[in-house]
Amino acid sequence: MSTAEELKNEALERIAAAADADALEALRVEYLGKQGTISALLKTLGKMSPEERQAEGPRIQGARAAAADAITARKDEFERAELEAKLATETLDLTLPAPDAPMGSVHPVSQVMDELAEIFVDLGFAVATGPEIEDDWHNFTALNMAETHPARAMHDTFYFPDSDADGNRMLLRTHTSPVQIRTMVEQGAPLRIIAPGKVYRSDSDATHTPMFHQVEGLVIDRDIHLGHLKWTLETFLKAFFEREDIVLRLRPSYFPFTEPSVEVDVGYSREGGRRVVGGDGNADGHAWMELLGSGMVNRRVIEMAGLDPDEWQGFAWGLGVDRLAMLKYGMDDLRAFFDGDPRWLGHYGFSPFDQPTLSAGVGACA
Numbered sequence: 001m002s003t004a005e006e007l008k009n010e011a012l013e014r015i016a017a018a019a020d021a022d023a024l025e026a027l028r029v030e031y032l033g034k035q036g037t038i039s040a041l042l043k044t045l046g047k048m049s050p051e052e053r054q055a056e057g058p059r060i061q062g063a064r065a066a067a068a069d070a071i072t073a074r075k076d077e078f079e080r081a082e083l084e085a086k087l088a089t090e091t092l093d094l095t096l097p098a099p100d101a102p103m104g105s106v107h108p109v110s111q112v113m114d115e116l117a118e119i120f121v122d123l124g125f126a127v128a129t130g131p132e133i134e135d136d137w138h139n140f141t142a143l144n145m146a147e148t149h150p151a152r153a154m155h156d157t158f159y160f161p162d163s164d165a166d167g168n169r170m171l172l173r174t175h176t177s178p179v180q181i182r183t184m185v186e187q188g189a190p191l192r193i194i195a196p197g198k199v200y201r202s203d204s205d206a207t208h209t210p211m212f213h214q215v216e217g218l219v220i221d222r223d224i225h226l227g228h229l230k231w232t233l234e235t236f237l238k239a240f241f242e243r244e245d246i247v248l249r250l251r252p253s254y255f256p257f258t259e260p261s262v263e264v265d266v267g268y269s270r271e272g273g274r275r276v277v278g279g280d281g282n283a284d285g286h287a288w289m290e291l292l293g294s295g296m297v298n299r300r301v302i303e304m305a306g307l308d309p310d311e312w313q314g315f316a317w318g319l320g321v322d323r324l325a326m327l328k329y330g331m332d333d334l335r336a337f338f339d340g341d342p343r344w345l346g347h348y349g350f351s352p353f354d355q356p357t358l359s360a361g362v363g364a365c366a
């Protein structure tokens, strides 16, 4: 028998007898490593005559391949045995009670935004967004508030010290209304959107925080009139407060971006906690509570957004989400909304499983 055959047989025997992965690795080095015995035989091939090489070559290569295959196969066996041993010892007792896991809650603002989206998407609206860092043109000018417009002063705007590349003054948006402009410019007409998001004003007390949340609504189509506005808001408020007896009061008002403008009030009572109630705000023990601003979109705004106001009309509204949450779920200090106090969140927060749906109700229990 040639040396190659002998080495092969010896290697295969020892590989089969290897006790563990370490012993196997030692054998691999001994036979197939750089200084290994089979490797040394391979090196002798170069010095052989062609005839010798033709006879010895296949034997030596065969020894190398057989040893390498045997090592791989034995390694697999070890790994399989190790896994089986692990599976046999590691058991999981599924009858044990689940450990206490710290669990977060859904913030009432997020919950109310989800409720609003659920209601309006059902009415055929899409949800739109815009940047919180806005330019002066989208936040004011295009909404019919020219530079000298007195309404600008009422917004307590946070301005940035620098202008953008085009020389626009930059600011933190003071309302979600600039999303009206962005959506009309980008999508044209007709459209139906709500735009929820954060807005910023330099203002702070029990009912005002420098950051708060609004939802803007915008409908642009042909032949839209105040009746569409009233029906839409009434349908929304009935769904949101889950009562059919909600009565709206539309009061004439003024916003530069709507003409005519209305403020919308609902009946409200302080008895048994502040609550929106059914019926008229003039009834015994009731008052009117202002909920939102709205109106027919001013022709000038439609024009500035690049649409023809003779063809397209629309209505819009803006409402405070935090305020709506307070009215529905009975909190009375807005500042606590943004303190991140786990006790407040534990009390007023919602379970992630409380998804608002129209069929199961948009009024999850806190």
Ligand code: DAH
Pocket: 174, 175, 176, 177, 216, 217, 255, 257, 258, 292, 293, 294, 295, 316, 317, 318, 319
């Ligand atoms: N943007 C107004 C604000 O923040 C709210 C508002 C009023 C929005 C009337 C509207 C609207 O779209 O039609 O005070």
